[in-house]
Amino acid sequence: MVAADIQFSDELQAYIEEWSRKEGGLVMMLHRIQHEFGYIPRAAAEKLSLISGIPLAKIYGVITFYHFFKTTMPGKHRIAVCMGTACYLKGGQDLLDETRSILSIGPDEVTDDGLFSVDEVRCLGCCGLAPVLMIGDEVFGKVTKDQLPEIIAKYRNK
């Protein structure tokens, strides 16, 4: 086990110890871990398994079931391309493919400089602006493929 290699904050440690005793607390605990690390590192999953007694296989069954949970460290700037119904109809898939192609990364990958990762997400709640993508907290609406290099360039030096 590599669980010994990772430190949990006191709050996280206490939270896990409390929720380990309750039925159905696994998803809650995974949320907290992802909040602390930005994703769920393997060592954190193993540490969770040790503390809670939940088999690692079960933990990974849950992590890989929900798209929200990430097993790889995201980039400094997380690009979220919306694939909700409206955005999808307005060309969300093309935006996703183009973004990944510009950055030369696939799903769950990060650019070599660690700056970018690309996720597909469901509805961001601004369908009037479809197709939409977000970088960090900034929303870009009615995006076309040819705007993408410029949008990405803006974040390269941020």
Place this chain on the structure above:
Amino acid sequence: MVNVKVNGIPVQVAEGATVLDAAKKANVKIPTLCYNPDLSPWASCGICVVKVEGSNKLLRSCCTPVAEGMSIITHDPDIVQTRKTVIELILSTHPDDCLACPRNQSCELQTLAQEFGIREQPYKKMVRDIPVDTSTGSLVLNPSKCVRCGRCVNVCQQMQGVWAVEFLGRGESIRIAPAADVQLGDSPCIKCGQCSAHCPVGAIYENDETSLVWDALTKEGADAKTCVVQIAPAVRVALAEDFGLPPGTDLTGKIYTALRRLGFDAIFDTNFSADLTIIEEGTEFVQRLTKAFQTGMSQATIDRSLPLITSCCPAWVDYMEKYYSDMIPNFSTAKSPQQMMGAMIKTYWASKANVDPAKIFSVSIMPCTAKKWENKRNKDMYSSGHKDVDVTLTTRELARMIKQAGIDLLNLPESEPDSPLGPYSGAGVIFGATGGVMEAALRTAYNLVTKEDLRDVNFTAVRGLSGIKEAVVHINGIELRVAVAHQMGNIATVLDQVRKAREEGRETPWHFIEVMACRGGCIGGGGQPYGATDEVRKQRIRAIYDHDEHTEYRCSHHNPFIKQVYDEFLGEPNGHKAHELLHTHYEERPIYLK
């Protein structure tokens, strides 16, 4: 009792029974794929759908409980068409390489496709290409062939409590894999092979090593090998199933003949080395018990010299080293019968037969996939100076070799094993069933303590399929408490009680514990012919005890050839030479290192 009708046929079934149970009782066969009687219904495939009169809703019969007055329809054109569509959909994600598949002719999906007369595939083929995992050396996991029935996952988690595999991902990308997609060999997998015995298709199967054996059998000239083989107790009562005979048919004598015809130069029986195991382990037990009477039982519990725990089952050894390594001192250091035989073949027999041990190719036929791992478990498995057992084949692999060689097994004359590592006692035979090692050990331990023999050697309390069995045996005024557990998921209860007693400084609840990883013991092993259910296991167990009753000697210490090997070669039980060749050690095996 609940009264229902199945296609108009009235039947009475117990409360809580499923529609599938009711149909069975009415002699109606509902097709199933994900359902397996060993497991609670998972209801993932949708092939067993039925209707209840008055409703067009399709219900999965495997998980629908019966209700009073229910009128069930199992077959109408709509239902049959639905089942056919489900099969076609499953086939659309399944490779079409049946002819080259290890489950060709034993595949449950293939059987369904045949029964439903599938002649074309109307849906676009979407077969995923996922790498094959051969990391355990015992099992091959080919997730591309998986039909997502969930049997392997449920066997591994529910029955065995091992949690090596889980469904990872969702939707199209769902797959059977260990946590974090590590290789099976780096997961908690104990190689018991119950996943392979329960898989309905060719997604998990034994690592076929028959080509290594063919190679050794056919080598000529300077490379020629002296090929020696041993067969395990449980193989003889199950092999017949792969030749169309009913479960529990005992083919011992014919198997010896078949092995000779395959070209083996010497045929030995693992029953013999099971006798040897009993002498070593029985002696070890009596020594520990004697010491415990001096130190006091509580102290013996704290010292972990009691309870003594059996170590014949390699999947169990692997599990203990991973999950209960604090109990290593409780483990019998006696090697398993497979490994004792291997060591004896390349030392004692080699010198007796005047054969260079380097030229011996030693094969074992086992009901077990974990035995393939055991033969290279640690350096003790090379105690002869060579690999003591070169290759381990499962019962299923032996069946294929016999068929390939054109041997008409069922019509062969019977023959005897070779001496001196062949003849055995009934105690050796019963190693193949849960409770058998305990019973065999008690038969001899009684003699070691009292210097007398039991009038009745049958310890029926430790026999049968109940998950945990306990018994109290009186030997010379000593009240000996024993426990027998089988099916890995049942073991924790027993061990946790021992651990608790130790931690609290109390006396152990049992003095001697037998553990076997598979349900029913080795007769239900992961390398046995497909289709084991409790009915099948009971028949195999019956055949084992029948065999025991018909042996000339019922106790290991009565086997004259056992006396001979100690006189001529080993010296004293638990003596120096015995320790060198017949004992091993254990170490903690942390999981998820990679």
